[in-house]
Amino acid sequence: xxxxxxxxxxxxxxxxxxxxxxxxxxxxxxxxxxxxxxxxxxxxxxxxxxxxxxxxxxxxxxxxxxxxxxxxxxxxxxxxxxxxxxxxxxxxxxxxxxxxxxxxxxxxxxxxxxxxxxxxxxxxxxxxxxxxxxxxxxxxxxxxxxxxxxxxxxxxxxxxxxxxxxxxxxxxxxxxxxxxxxxxxxxxxxxxxxxxxxxxxxxxxxxxxxxxxxxxxxxxxxxxxxxxxxxxxxxxxxxxxxxxxxxxxxxxxxxxxxxxxxxxxxxxxxxxxxxxxxxxxxxxxxxxxxxxxxxxxxxxxxxxxxxxxxxxxxxxxxxxxxxxxxxxxxxxxxxxxxxxxxxxxxxxxxxxxxxxxxxxxxxxxxxxxxxxxxxxxxxxxxxxxxxxxxxxxxxxxxxxxxxxxxxxxxxxxxxxxxxxxxxxxxxxxxxxxxxxxxxxxxxx
Amino acid sequence: xxxxxxxxxxxxxxxxxxxxxxxxxxxxxxxxxxxxxxxxxxxxxxxxxxxxxxxxxxxxxxxxxxxxxxxxxxxxxxxxxxxxxxxxxxxxxxxxxxxxxxxxxxxxxxxxxxxxxxxxxxxxxxxxxxxxxxxxxxxxxxxxxxxxxxxxxxxxxxxxxxxxxxxxxxxxxxxxxxxxxxxxxxxxxxxxxxxxxxxxxxxxxxxxxxxxxxxxxxxxxxxxxxxxxxxxxxxxxx
Numbered sequence: 001x002x003x004x005x006x007x008x009x010x011x012x013x014x015x016x017x018x019x020x021x022x023x024x025x026x027x028x029x030x031x032x033x034x035x036x037x038x039x040x041x042x043x044x045x046x047x048x049x050x051x052x053x054x055x056x057x058x059x060x061x062x063x064x065x066x067x068x069x070x071x072x073x074x075x076x077x078x079x080x081x082x083x084x085x086x087x088x089x090x091x092x093x094x095x096x097x098x099x100x101x102x103x104x105x106x107x108x109x110x111x112x113x114x115x116x117x118x119x120x121x122x123x124x125x126x127x128x129x130x131x132x133x134x135x136x137x138x139x140x141x142x143x144x145x146x147x148x149x150x151x152x153x154x155x156x157x158x159x160x161x162x163x164x165x166x167x168x169x170x171x172x173x174x175x176x177x178x179x180x181x182x183x184x185x186x187x188x189x190x191x192x193x194x195x196x197x198x199x200x201x202x203x204x205x206x207x208x209x210x211x212x213x214x215x216x217x218x219x220x221x222x223x224x225x226x227x228x229x230x231x232x233x234x235x236x237x238x239x240x241x242x243x244x245x246x247x248x249x250x251x252x253x254x255x256x257x258x259x260x261x262x263x264x265x266x267x268x269x270x271x272x273x274x275x276x277x278x279x280x281x282x283x284x285x286x287x288x289x290x291x292x293x294x295x296x297x298x299x300x301x302x303x304x305x306x307x308x309x310x311x312x313x314x315x316x317x318x319x320x321x322x323x324x325x326x327x328x329x330x331x332x333x334x335x336x337x338x339x340x341x342x343x344x345x346x347x348x349x350x351x352x353x354x355x356x357x358x359x360x361x362x363x364x365x366x367x368x369x370x371x372x373x374x375x376x377x378x379x380x381x382x383x384x385x386x387x388x389x390x391x392x393x394x395x396x397x398x399x400x401x402x403x404x405x406x407x408x409x410x411x412x413x414x415x416x417x418x419x420x421x422x423x424x425x426x427x428x429x430x431x432x433x434x435x436x437x438x439x440x441x442x443x444x
Numbered sequence: 445x446x447x448x449x450x451x452x453x454x455x456x457x458x459x460x461x462x463x464x465x466x467x468x469x470x471x472x473x474x475x476x477x478x479x480x481x482x483x484x485x486x487x488x489x490x491x492x493x494x495x496x497x498x499x500x501x502x503x504x505x506x507x508x509x510x511x512x513x514x515x516x517x518x519x520x521x522x523x524x525x526x527x528x529x530x531x532x533x534x535x536x537x538x539x540x541x542x543x544x545x546x547x548x549x550x551x552x553x554x555x556x557x558x559x560x561x562x563x564x565x566x567x568x569x570x571x572x573x574x575x576x577x578x579x580x581x582x583x584x585x586x587x588x589x590x591x592x593x594x595x596x597x598x599x600x601x602x603x604x605x606x607x608x609x610x611x612x613x614x615x616x617x618x619x620x621x622x623x624x625x626x627x628x629x630x631x632x633x634x635x636x637x638x639x640x641x642x643x644x645x646x647x648x649x650x651x652x653x654x655x656x657x658x659x660x661x662x663x664x665x666x667x668x669x670x671x672x673x674x675x676x677x678x679x680x681x682x
Contacts, residue, residue, distance in 0.1 A: 264557045267550060268543070275545035355541035358498050359602075360530030361558060362523075 024117065030081035030340045031121025034074050035165050036128040037329050039158060040136055041070050043151035054311050062319065066326050068235045069293060073286025073333035078165055080337045082114050082172035084344040111173050118169030122162040141318050204244040207237050238289055246285045250377045251277040268369035273377060283341050284378040290330040291382045291415055295389030297323040298407040320407055324414050331418030335425035338374055342429040350436040357437055367433065371426050378422055382415050447474035448509055448532060448609040448642065450495055455504035457490050464490040465501060466665040477633060477643040479653040482662040488646045489614060491662060495644060496533055496612045497525035530558060534603030536632065538615040540595040542587045549583035552601045559606060573601040577631050593624035600632050611636045613645040617652060629655060
């Protein structure tokens with residue numbers, strides 16, 4: 001009975017009006033982009049797994065690495081979209097509570113609604129994927145274009161991914177609605193700053209040690225499955241370490257910035273980061289491991305290109321292509337994620353922004369603080385791991401990097417270009433910010 | 445702090461078919477407290493926003509400034525009005541509207557930093573306001589850690605930190621209980637009219653109006669009556 005009520009209410013609330021149109025469109029578009037990218041990645045990896053001949057195990061290993069690397073930013077994007085669609089229903093949820101609806105019913109309505117948007121976005125994403133295949137098919141691997149038909153995953157896999165995206169949305173919106181308290185008088189956001197615990201460093205160190213022990217204890221002669229499992233495990237461990245250590249590093253930098261900030265922009269940005277270091281890292285951290293692996297992969301490609309010939313040269317070129325593709329996809333995913341998160345934040349904070357505007361705080365100050373609060377952690381997440389990668393490889397590959405720096409230059413351009421993509425995503429949210437002030441002026 | 449007069453004449457503001465202000469005249473002198481009272485939707489917040497240069501009236505003039513150098517607020521550009529609000533006006537809103545991730549001290553110091561003062565100087569000046577407002581010791585607290593009354597006192601400190609001559613308050617006690625409301629209003633009056641500043645306050649509460657020098661009543665965008673504050677409770681007008 002309650003399920004029927006929730007379904008009816010969700011159906012009534014799903015019709016967007018006014019400002020809420022943007023908050024519906026943004027997650028739907030984000031789900032579409034995430035689904036399309038996921039399908040391209042799965043399509044490319046599936047094609048590589050169908051290959052036979054020389055170096056096939058190396059290609060398969062690299063495909064596993066790429067899939068593991070890209071799953072994190074893409075899932076983050078889907079989660080951000082889900083949280084946005086869950087959080088944007090604040091006012092209507094409060095009305096439901098006023099009418100006497102129990103919290104469980106309010107949660108059910110929210111989850112149903114955001115899952116419906118996720119499914120709609122994912123179906124749109126399948127169309128986007130289909131439309132992009134002719135273009136993506138031009139990417140060359142093993143000396144020839146992949147071709148659009150090779151990247152098509154088939155209807156069953158496409159339906160499976162649509163279902164997976166809807167499931168991710170369902171779980172994320174459940175998590176998202178837990179971050180707010182829906183009371184009959186409205187929705188209250190958390191007011192106390194979360195703490196980042198130092199114990200994370202210890203856990204991170206333990207994970208690294210365990211990963212090394214596991215790597216050393218596995219029989220290397222066990223074939224592709226074992227190698228792939230080891231690589232996926234190591235990457236998974238690295239991702240876990242980054243998710244533990246990343247927020248701590250971001251927090252430490254922001255603490256120093258807040259303590260010494262000489263301008264309002266720097267102070268506001270630092271405090272915004274400190275308000276939620278974990279959330280800040282979650283939004284941009286998807287590029288951290290990608291940047292590190294890109295540098296390692298790029299340098300490996302340089303070494304192969306200098307020392308090898310024939311198939312080795314081809315493999316080096318393909319690693320380079322794979323690295324650039326992985327970088328581009330992860331930065332696009334983070335860019336979309338940042339855009340969605342920022343739109344949510346602008347709407348969450350609209351009353352504060354309007355008040356600051358009334359006080360005479362220049363809107364440019366608010367905007368620059370918003371940009372800085374994203375770009376500073378992004379620079380840490382992308383440049384620091386890349387720098388660590390270069391430092392680690394210098395002893396072995398220093399001479400090669402000097403004589404043949406093309407790969408590293410390509411990776412550097414990729415990372416800088418990626419940061420530019422995220423900056424563009426931030427700029428794309430300006431109309432949402434402007435609409436907040438415009439709506440206030442007409443309401444005044 | 446300079447003394448600023450506000451003289452508004454013939455203010456008209458329309459939102460579509462609705463006339464929020466209908467040829468309203470208003471004046472406030474330095475050191476005076478004026479309460480604007482009226483029902484919801486009567487136009488009192490629109491009048492406050494117009495006087496503060498937040499919205500531009502469709503007709504009428506608003507002269508502000510020292511008697512020797514008066515300026516027409518309605519002829520200023522958006523950025524000039526914004527600067528006026530930042531440097532010469534102060535605001536206190538119903539919910540405080542402080543930045544939640546900043547500390548109380550940072551919230552108060554922010555307008556000074558925006559004006560180009562150094563961080564050290566801004567924080568030092570801001571800190572001196574906490575004692576008189578009886579919120580000393582709360583400087584490093586985040587806004588979520590403060591009670592409603594404490595947050596409003598921080599908002600009052602922020603409103604006066606730049607040495608603003610006019611403080612605009614929109615239902616500053618509307619979200620507080622009766623006892624806290626009285627305390628916050630006392631703090632607001634002491635730090636404004638008590639220091640020679642002008643206070644323009646929008647309120648539903650006759651008790652708030654009663655503590656102001658003058659009360660103006662607005663109905664459907666028209667200013668109906670002006671009376672001394674101490675007559676408001678007696679007549680029960682709200």
